[in-house]
Amino acid sequence: MAGTLSIDGLISGLKTSEIIEKLAEAERAPITRLEEKKQTYTTRLSLWQTANTRLLALQNSVLNLSLASTFLAKKATTTGDALSVALRSGAQEGTYVLTVEQVATAHQMATSLAYADTDTTRFGEGTITITVGEKITEITIDASSNTLSGIRDAINRAKAGVQATIVKTQEGFRLFLTSEKTGLENAMTISVALSGGEAEISGWTEVQAAQNARVLLGGTNPLVYEGPSNIVTDFIPGMTLSLQKTGSATVTVSRDLEAVKNAILNFTGALKDFLQFVKDNTSYDPETKTAGALLGETTLTRVATELVRRLTGRVASGVYQSVMDLGMTLDRYGNLLVDEGKLAQALESNLEAVQELFAGEGGVAASLKEYLRFVTDPYEGIMQSTQKLYERVIKDLDERIALMEERLEAQKERWLKQFTALESFLGTMQTQSNWLAQQIASLNKSTGGS
Template sequence: MAGVTGIGSGIDIDSIVKTMVAAERAPKETQLANLEKKTTTQITAVGALKSAISEFQTALGGLNKPELFQARSATSSKADQVAVTASTKAGAGSYQVEVKELAASSKVALAAVKNTTDAPASFGAGSLEISLGIDGSFSVTVDESNNTLAGIRDAINKQGADKGVTATIVTDDEGARLVLSSSKTGADRDITVAATPDGALSEGQRSLSVLAFDGVEKPDDVAGPRILAKAQSAIISVDGLTITSPTNKIEGAIEGVTLDLKAKTAANEPLTINVAEDKGGVKKQVQSFVDAYNKLIGVINAQTKVTPVGDGKTPVTGALVGDATARTLLGTIRNELVNVQGDGALRALADLGITTQKDGTLKIDDAKLGKVMDNNFTELPALFTGDKGLASRLDAKLKPYTETGGILEQRNKVMTETISGIDKQREDLNRRVTSLQERLFKQFNAMDLLVGQLANTSSSLLASLENLPWAANNSKK
């Protein structure tokens, strides 16, 4: 029986079979484990390579934009008073800006009325027409369902939401007031309220006319309505020219420039707005290009490096050592980097102060790049952008590696299939080893049975021989 020490022969069949099976399994299992480890490492390496290439392509895309070189930087000498941004349409120049008035929105407090928790103010039915000047008006209906200050407040907030009007209740020394605020700035947008009572008043009710306000304060009426903030437009001067705007964000006063007004300037103390080419943004993008390239080279170097460990030991090798894909990619990129284009002052990266180091990475000479930015900025777009620009040429060389169905995807597919094949080979090995084990047990058990039978036969013969007459006489002697 499989797994049981031989009864007939006394041989440890179980131990022998297991040893023989293990000896048969070990070489193939080691081979599969090594192949799986190597393939898994290569899959990880190819994934890291693809990620680095994609990051480099992103940097190339950022560099291959004409608008990058058309961008403008805008600065304000007093950003806490006027913030500024500029589009590509802005012309380089310097401007003196004075903020004389900030745009403001309207805010009014309606007449005060007695209103307590125990005795809330109640109003008769009717409607309130809330006007916002040139921005139109809206109407609020008042009936027994909402004829308190809180009810009218909620109705105004609901109806005035799309008009930018909100209502709150503020209680001062004179009583409770509805305070109406508008989010719209600019002159001729003051809030006024017209009341139209409808029907007789019940006991204790006030007429809606109490809440009317024509926009004119009565100084002697302390409980009457008040103007808390008057709507007005922003007024600025640019190089002495007056500009009026309904909002504090002014576009178009200076072409391509947006001014965000924060505070008034002191009289006759204008601030300075400077608009220039955004050389800093271009330099930042060039640095991103170099950083992404260096990361890609770092990944390739790490995956193709052979590191000796001494003492005759096997060197440590990268997952892609000797890999044609990595070698070809590296050669293609390097060839494109040194490819000279055009006949201007800037024909290659070296003209910008970007050179290759011993380890294959790039380094920027900041002084030389700064000089190029100052003297040859208009020639930069031709070097990097367009179909013949460096960014497009490099991207074209990289696309076959990263696109769907490309070189790296195909490599990954083959390696994934290898892993799947290893799993199948393990299953086949397990079946083969199981079959071998069963066969060995059958053979050893058959041998054990035969040995047991022979032993029994031998014992019977010996017993028979001992019982023969001559054997008995001999035994007496």
């Protein structure tokens, strides 16, 4: 009742505000029912979105199992600390004996002279030219940058392929340059052409020579790799070597059955999560007499049933014709169980047959991938269509609630005006009654006096 002053009945003695609120409370019952309905659909929408998220996680795990590369996973075991190894696609099984003969280093140069300070002593003005490989950078030094720290900053701003800093030695401060990249091809040359000033840069001392990495493969007649970086990607196919120091290392590349097993368990875990979610939210518990918020929503139960059917169905051919052969079963409650020992044994004895069961044409993963694409399509999938339905219902309820709230506020305004009119009428009647009483008293007084 915005904008209207409400004062309980001064004449009638009625508690106007309380009466109006009681009337409004009774009139608000339909709004309360709509709000409860909206809450029900809001809960359903939230659960539906959760279900869709779990289906998307399941879809990702299925997609992984549909790829042949998942079953071709390999692992590298390294002895020795001269290098570390990361495998890429194309790595071949075998044992590789490697020797890091030298690691790549970055070229480092320092001024031959040391200086007493970094920002007071002035050098001349002119240019400093730095060449790194085929890149030539000419750096202008003027009155604003001709201190040691000014020169350092000018070099760093120029992005010449080197990093400049100032080091404090026993003799004083020196300008210290390091190539940003390692290897012979990134060695630097420095030419100084400064004139005037209190001090000069008269020469440079090589602190560390530029050096290529050098790695040997094999023993008697080793194959040799030499390159500018300690990250070697183009020596052994499918293998990235990160060189740490000189020394020897033996790298063994083998099938990674544990990674394949984990990919399968990731899939079964995602499926279990979804099936349990459906069970929890669509069933009725007779003991607690509570129902899941999605009870009666048959779409989810149909999806769950179809996923299980496609998982446990038999494929046309192969050594393993069903996931049951790998140790997967359903108990009498419909829960998915996995015998990890039997699964590991199947992977060890016939990895190719397991791959065929999942990733082969017409395999389990292919069937599930096709169905999940239909279910989770963000435009036409059945999950999306139901979500949009819930959103439309909630929007409609919001609009109806807002309209009814507006009407109720208008009704409360009318009730207030009616009570105000009643008070006004009673006030007028009281005034007239008082005047009439005064007239009668006056008349009686006049009559008695005569």
